[in-house]
Amino acid sequence: xxxxxxxxxxxxxxxxxxxxxxxxxxxxxxxxxxxxxxxxxxxxxxxxxxxxxxxxxxxxxxxxxxxxxxxxxxxxxxxxxxxxxxxxxxxxxxxxxxxxxxxxxxxxxxxxxxxxxxxxxxxxxxxxxxxxxxxxxxxxxxxxxxxxxxxxxxxxxxxxxxxxxxxxxxxxxxxxxxxxxxxxxxxxxxxxxxxxxxxxxxxxxxxxxxxxxxxxxxxxxxxxxxxxxxxxxxxxxxxxxxxxxxxxxxxxxxxxxxxxxxxxxxxxxxxxxxxxxxxxxxxxxxxxxxxxxxxxxxxxxxxxxxxxxxxxxxxxxxxxxxxxxxxxxxxxxxxxxxxxxxxxxxxxxxxxxxxxxxxxxxxxxxxxxxxxxxxxxxxxxxxxxxxxxxxxxxxxxxxxxxxxxxxxxxxxxxxxxxxxxxxxxxxxxxxxxxxxxxxxxxxxxxxxxxxxxxxxxxxxxxxxxxxxxxxxxxxxxxxxxxxxxxxxxxxxxxxxxxxxxxxxxxxxxxxxxxxxxxxxxxxxxxxxxxxxxxxxxxxxxxxxxxxxxxxxxxxxxxxxx
Amino acid sequence: xxxxxxxxxxxxxxxxxxxxxxxxxxxxxxxxxxxxxxxxxxxxxxxxxxxxxxxxxxxxxxxxxxxxxxxxxxxxxxxxxxxxxxxxxxxxxxxxxxxxxxxxxxxxxxxxxxxxxxxxxxxxxxxxxxxxxxxxxxxxxxxxxxxxxxxxxxxxxxxxxxxxxxxxxxxxxxxxxxxxxxxxxxxxxxxxxxxxxxxxxxxxxxxxxxxxxxxxxxxxxxxxxxxxxxxxxxxxxxxxxxxxxxxxxxxx
Numbered sequence: 001x002x003x004x005x006x007x008x009x010x011x012x013x014x015x016x017x018x019x020x021x022x023x024x025x026x027x028x029x030x031x032x033x034x035x036x037x038x039x040x041x042x043x044x045x046x047x048x049x050x051x052x053x054x055x056x057x058x059x060x061x062x063x064x065x066x067x068x069x070x071x072x073x074x075x076x077x078x079x080x081x082x083x084x085x086x087x088x089x090x091x092x093x094x095x096x097x098x099x100x101x102x103x104x105x106x107x108x109x110x111x112x113x114x115x116x117x118x119x120x121x122x123x124x125x126x127x128x129x130x131x132x133x134x135x136x137x138x139x140x141x142x143x144x145x146x147x148x149x150x151x152x153x154x155x156x157x158x159x160x161x162x163x164x165x166x167x168x169x170x171x172x173x174x175x176x177x178x179x180x181x182x183x184x185x186x187x188x189x190x191x192x193x194x195x196x197x198x199x200x201x202x203x204x205x206x207x208x209x210x211x212x213x214x215x216x217x218x219x220x221x222x223x224x225x226x227x228x229x230x231x232x233x234x235x236x237x238x239x240x241x242x243x244x245x246x247x248x249x250x251x252x253x254x255x256x257x258x259x260x261x262x263x264x265x266x267x268x269x270x271x272x273x274x275x276x277x278x279x280x281x282x283x284x285x286x287x288x289x290x291x292x293x294x295x296x297x298x299x300x301x302x303x304x305x306x307x308x309x310x311x312x313x314x315x316x317x318x319x320x321x322x323x324x325x326x327x328x329x330x331x332x333x334x335x336x337x338x339x340x341x342x343x344x345x346x347x348x349x350x351x352x353x354x355x356x357x358x359x360x361x362x363x364x365x366x367x368x369x370x371x372x373x374x375x376x377x378x379x380x381x382x383x384x385x386x387x388x389x390x391x392x393x394x395x396x397x398x399x400x401x402x403x404x405x406x407x408x409x410x411x412x413x414x415x416x417x418x419x420x421x422x423x424x425x426x427x428x429x430x431x432x433x434x435x436x437x438x439x440x441x442x443x444x445x446x447x448x449x450x451x452x453x454x455x456x457x458x459x460x461x462x463x464x465x466x467x468x469x470x471x472x473x474x475x476x477x478x479x480x481x482x483x484x485x486x487x488x489x490x491x492x493x494x495x496x497x498x499x500x501x502x503x504x505x506x507x508x509x510x511x512x513x514x515x516x517x518x519x520x521x522x523x524x525x526x527x528x529x530x531x532x533x534x535x536x537x538x539x540x541x542x543x544x545x546x547x548x549x550x551x552x553x554x555x556x557x558x559x560x561x
Numbered sequence: 562x563x564x565x566x567x568x569x570x571x572x573x574x575x576x577x578x579x580x581x582x583x584x585x586x587x588x589x590x591x592x593x594x595x596x597x598x599x600x601x602x603x604x605x606x607x608x609x610x611x612x613x614x615x616x617x618x619x620x621x622x623x624x625x626x627x628x629x630x631x632x633x634x635x636x637x638x639x640x641x642x643x644x645x646x647x648x649x650x651x652x653x654x655x656x657x658x659x660x661x662x663x664x665x666x667x668x669x670x671x672x673x674x675x676x677x678x679x680x681x682x683x684x685x686x687x688x689x690x691x692x693x694x695x696x697x698x699x700x701x702x703x704x705x706x707x708x709x710x711x712x713x714x715x716x717x718x719x720x721x722x723x724x725x726x727x728x729x730x731x732x733x734x735x736x737x738x739x740x741x742x743x744x745x746x747x748x749x750x751x752x753x754x755x756x757x758x759x760x761x762x763x764x765x766x767x768x769x770x771x772x773x774x775x776x777x778x779x780x781x782x783x784x785x786x787x788x789x790x791x792x793x794x795x796x797x798x799x800x801x802x803x804x805x806x807x808x809x810x811x812x813x
Contacts, residue, residue, distance in 0.1 A: 101620065105620075170624070170627050174620050174627075175620070177619070177620075178619045178620045178623065182605075182612075182619060183605050184605075185605065186604060208624075209626070209627065209630050212627040212634070215631055216630075216632075216635050217634060219635075219756075220635070220752070228741060228742025229741065229748035229752070230745060230748065231638050231642065231745075234647070235646075235655075235657075236647070246657075247657075247745075248642075248645055248655070248656060248745065249645060249745070250641050250642065253641045253642075253645070256641075257634055257637070260634075
């Protein structure tokens with residue numbers, strides 16, 4: 001490994017190389033997060049099982065697994081892959097630019113993200129281990145080192161990691177915002193932007209706002225822990241029979257601040273997937289996006305409304321019930337633009353000329369999860385129903401389908417779709433389809449039964465169901481099924497990794513535009529001039545060509561089908 | 562080609578002298594090339610004198626928008642904390658929030674910071690003075706830099722004075738027994754003033770950078786960007802301080 005290799009591939013400001021680095025970081029995080037979740041499943045199903053080199057998991061270990069699984073997946077997988085890796089990969093190309101607006105800032109963002117990742121993982125190796133407060137880190141549990149194992153040094157590392165991540169995410173987003181707004185090539189007007197770029201525009205704006213709020217909240221939590229302030233510290237806190245430092249702070253304030261970040265975060269991670277779904281459905285049905293303007297407006301609306309729904313995470317937290325009603329209404333309101341997008345996608349499928357390939361399959365998987373998980377959204381958005389369902393596995397099922405699985409499937413769609421950009425080769429189609437079908441079935445097998453467990457009242461964050469209290473013992477068969485399914489889901493990803501490794505050397509080369517796509521990342525021209533919209537599919541003047549790419553020099557002569 | 566925005570009487574008169582060509586300056590909105598020229602239809606990197614400047618400014622403003630949210634979140638504690646007491650056993654509401662008498666020196670500090678904003682703006686405008694900038698661009702001298710430097714130094718001095726004043730305010734409070742951890746109001750006071758002071762230290766770093774950049778950067782555009790972005794950052798910090806100051810003094 002020579003110095004020049006390092007300079008070209010690692011210590012570089014080239015956005016394509018940074019995208020690869022981000023993808024590797026995301027891969028490391030998703031492997032770590034998945035292993036943690038499998039340990040959780042093992043423990044829930046066989047609580048007495050002794051792990052090799054470790055022994056039996058203690059309840060606090062289970063909580064540490066929950067915390068680190070959530071933090072890794074939300075920040076280092078569902079945020080950095082759709083919101084950092086993919087834009088680095090294709091954003092400049094899609095707007096006809098050759099570079100980012102601020103390449104050094106962009107590279108710095110990656111390195112700070114990596115520092116954040118290492119800081120977070122180091123929490124496992126400090127005395128008492130990783131934090132156990134969940135990825136939301138509600139006070140007062142996070143206020144004192146005495147609150148539990150891992151709430152000392154581990155919790156501090158968690159806060160520092162999150163603060164670093166906030167800085168990195170904002171730096172990256174500022175770069176994306178300026179790139180989109182100022183570096184578009186000639187003719188790339190806003191009405192000709194691909195919907196992925198619109199999504200990144202909105203999600204970058206959300207990132208700047210949401211992560212600033214989290215950064216400030218993290219700073220206040222840190223001063224609460226170490227400098228004697230009491231922003232989030234309630235009065236009369238008693239831990240293990242000892243009355244703690246008095247304060248009359250408000251844990252509710254943390255909840256508000258955290259979810260003011262936390263809900264936009266959901267859209268930060270899913271909006272790029274929605275933009276990608278529109279692009280891919282247009283490509284693989286060979287039809288234009290029928291309501292481009294509507295899709296753009298919906299994306300913007302989701303961004304704006306997404307900033308005003310955070311209270312729906314807090315219905316049972318002691319928040320004023322009237323506020324709960326208001327947040328319920330805004331949450332149901334955000335279902336309107338989301339549904340408009342979903343209906344548009346369904347309309348594109350209807351009578352579309354489907355070209356079945358793995359990117360399309362994963363997009364359909366995204367769509368399926370987005371609908372299945374999305375439908376429980378308006379249920380949970382009603383304070384009365386949420387009072388029962390809150391903190392049950394119903395919620396776990398909801399967000400794992402609508403955010404995690406939909407997000408991950410859109411990430412897979414993106415990787416299968418853009419793989420030729422990186423390697424000049426397609427991923428193996430058969431392995432791709434095997435990967436898809438097993439993942440789809442196993443993902444539903446893992447997360448769908450959680451609805452039933454949740455309806456039966458099974459709580460989250462409980463280390464085990466068996467034991468002296470047998471209330472939920474009759475759910476154990478469901479739990480076992482979920483565990484087997486989760487292992488199958490993880491195993492299916494081995495197919496994917498094998499496919500990546502195998503295809504990078506073995507698959508045959510493809511031409512520059514293997515999907516016959518219209519957007520500029522497939523353009524053979526470095527400095528294109530754009531004359532038509534992003535999704536012009538249909539019969540053209542040229543024979544054997546059913547699309548008009550954005551880099552085409554001729555005027556659009558397509559008759560829309 | 563640098564951006565300019567002031568036009569002198571002399572410049573206006575010189576425009577149609579009839580001798581040779583006009584200096585290639587950016588006369589907005591068309592950019593100097595004639596009525597129907599649209600910079601945006603050119604390839605990136607050749608979109609006129611303001612292209613890079615606008616790019617950096619946009620980044621600065623997006624970053625400052627995030628910073629604004631950061632301060633707004635800190636301020637939210639100021640409004641939530643007074644009402645977050647508890648109900649005692651005797652069924653009375655007990656709050657540990659005590660109003661804080663802001664040290665009077667804050668008024669002087671505020672005046673100093675406002676003054677520094679003025680000096681900063683003066684420095685920034687020097688760098689866009691059309692005659693001076695054209696002279697620099699043609700390599701005939703450094704009039705813009707020479708005129709801006711004293712104002713920039715004045716801004717640094719005033720910024721340091723403000724920080725010293727804040728330090729005195731903290732000293733006074735701590736002598737009266739109010740520390741960071743004393744009561745909810747002092748938590749808030751020290752947190753926001755401390756965070757703001759940290760931002761100003763970063764700002765002074767940026768000012769020093771801009772000062773060096775003015776003399777070291779070879780391209781006029783980059784000198785303008787260094788001073789311009791520092792100036793907007795500095796103005797934003799002034800604006801944030803006015804909000805924080807009003808909050809601390811008038812909304813106890």
